[in-house]
Amino acid sequence: AQKITQTQPGMFVQEKEAVTLDCTYDTSDPSYGLFWYKQPSSGEMIFLIYQGSYDQQNATEGRYSLNFQKARKSANLVISASQLGDSAMYFCAMREGVQTGANNLFFGTGTRLTVIP
Amino acid sequence: NAGVMQNPRHLVRRRGQEARLRCSPMKGHSHVYWYRQLPEEGLKFMVYLQKENIIDESGMPKERFSAEFPKEGPSILRIQQVVRGDSAAYFCASSTGLAGSNTQYFGPGTRLTVL
Numbered sequence: 001a002q003k004i005t006q007t008q009p010g011m012f013v014q015e016k017e018a019v020t021l022d023c024t025y026d027t028s029d030p031s032y033g034l035f036w037y038k039q040p041s042s043g044e045m046i047f048l049i050y051q052g053s054y055d056q057q058n059a060t061e062g063r064y065s066l067n068f069q070k071a072r073k074s075a076n077l078v079i080s081a082s083q084l085g086d087s088a089m090y091f092c093a094m095r096e097g098v099q100t101g102a103n104n105l106f107f108g109t110g111t112r113l114t115v116i117p
Numbered sequence: 118n119a120g121v122m123q124n125p126r127h128l129v130r131r132r133g134q135e136a137r138l139r140c141s142p143m144k145g146h147s148h149v150y151w152y153r154q155l156p157e158e159g160l161k162f163m164v165y166l167q168k169e170n171i172i173d174e175s176g177m178p179k180e181r182f183s184a185e186f187p188k189e190g191p192s193i194l195r196i197q198q199v200v201r202g203d204s205a206a207y208f209c210a211s212s213t214g215l216a217g218s219n220t221q222y223f224g225p226g227t228r229l230t231v232l
Contacts, residue, residue: 004159033218033219035220035221037223043206043225043226043228044223044224044225044226045160045208045210045223045226046223047220047221047222047223050218050220052217052218091159091160093159093160095219103165103173103219104150104162104165104173104176105150105152105160105162105210105221106162107152107159107160107161108159109158109159110158110159
């Protein structure tokens, strides 16, 4: 089974509107972390936001927020007030074994977001 | 603070040659990870290293690929006798290795093209 599933290959959003990018995950580890990264056309991977499995509140970073629904195993990224510069690929990723320290990330296949002026 | 540095940014090799990719982690980070990204796909984990130690190489092909992170200098990902299927973007990430978020910060990647 895929550890991270992103079901939206592409999404469009009007500038200044909000958009939700979906991510579901699969793990039996009680301690895990969820990450979102942005990959613009220039190719670099930019860290956006992190949610720990034991965090009581949804993570927020500026215009980014993470809608964490543990029972559904979903960690959707919400971008508010979209800007043209938000056009990029967005990847959801998971790290298991958070309590034990460093581990590799499992990535989804990504969602390409296009912001329309 | 300088971010994760990778060089070269672009590398072209002919089949059978060796490719050597370098990664310098962020200041204060002692853990390095290498990932490979094929076109239109997500990143796939290859190897995780600390200084002078390979911690997890479960994602790295058993043949032709090797990685090191010496006491001094950058981490090196080496691909011997490259084939066309090795063409991809190779990303390095670094982290503090501490429990908790232990966020991995990525370099700009090296785009390898095998002719």
